[in-house]
Amino acid sequence: MWQPNGCIFVGIVCSIALCAAAGFTHEGHRSFLRVHNKLRSDVAMGRYVAKGGVKKPPATNMKMLLWNSSLADSAQKYAETCPKEHSEIDNIGESLFWIGGEKLSEDYNQYAKMASDVWKEEFQKFDWSTNNLTATLFKSGVGHATQMVWADTDRIGCGAKLCGRKSPKIAVVCHYYPAGNTLSRLIYDEGKTCSSCPTGTTCNQHLGLCAPPGGFRRVVRG
Ligand SMILES: *[C@@H]1O[C@H](CO)[C@@H](O)[C@H](O)[C@H]1NC(C)=O
Numbered sequence: 001m002w003q004p005n006g007c008i009f010v011g012i013v014c015s016i017a018l019c020a021a022a023g024f025t026h027e028g029h030r031s032f033l034r035v036h037n038k039l040r041s042d043v044a045m046g047r048y049v050a051k052g053g054v055k056k057p058p059a060t061n062m063k064m065l066l067w068n069s070s071l072a073d074s075a076q077k078y079a080e081t082c083p084k085e086h087s088e089i090d091n092i093g094e095s096l097f098w099i100g101g102e103k104l105s106e107d108y109n110q111y112a113k114m115a116s117d118v119w120k121e122e123f124q125k126f127d128w129s130t131n132n133l134t135a136t137l138f139k140s141g142v143g144h145a146t147q148m149v150w151a152d153t154d155r156i157g158c159g160a161k162l163c164g165r166k167s168p169k170i171a172v173v174c175h176y177y178p179a180g181n182t183l184s185r186l187i188y189d190e191g192k193t194c195s196s197c198p199t200g201t202t203c204n205q206h207l208g209l210c211a212p213p214g215g216f217r218r219v220v221r222g
């Protein structure tokens with residue numbers, strides 16, 4: 001009788017230890033950056049085709065997205081609450097993703113690409129006919145994707161948490177800065193790739209993205 005209880009006790013200790021170490025590791029960070037920067041690069045270089053064959057013009061000012069640990073901390077903290085709605089933290093863009101099912105794992109890294117891909121696909125399912133983020137465009141269902149390619153956003157951090165006992169779900173939260181999705185503003189400026197890189201950035205010719213010094217290495221290393 002004693003041993004089973006001992007096992008249960010050990011089990012609880014282990015899961016608490018897992019909780020403390022929760023979230024994404026470098027592998028997950030790299031997956032988020034890879035999917036986001038690939039989409040940003042395709043758009044910036046004029047190679048992206050949205051739903052209905054809408055070929056997007058290249059971007060003059062698309063910044064490279066880098067990982068930011070402060071954003072990852074705030075995203076992880078919010079994920080731990082198993083959120084059902086947005087946090088409404090000021091000046092931060094936020095995207096949420098949930099996945100349920102039988103075979104959920106606390107190895108969260110696999111959900112980094114999954115969440116990013118689902119967000120990205122909004123441009124294939126809905127509408128991207130204008131770079132002005134009008135209320136109509138936003139309401140069409142592309143809000144996660146427009147944040148992914150918001151030109152001025154240059155950092156991201158994400159967290160994840162296994163939630164719910166009866167019907168378990170993984171909650172994924174990403175925080176972005178500067179926040180995108182300001183209505184009536186341009187998602188990016190159209191024109192020659194990298195021709196208006198913001199101060200403090202230079203063009204990474206390979207990706208067509210405006211990057212800070214050492215940015216490319218940081219993206220590759222995660
Ligand atoms: C994360 O962003 C904050 C401000 O948004 C900045 O102060 C900090 O240096 C950044 N950290 C990293 C690792 O880039």
Ligand SMILES: *[C@@H]1O[C@H](CO)[C@@H](O)[C@H](O)[C@H]1NC(C)=O
Binds near residue numbers: 132133134184186
């Ligand atoms: C976007 O469209 C809205 C409404 O049509 C307009 O008021 C706004 O000035 C436009 N913004 C830009 C940056 O063109």
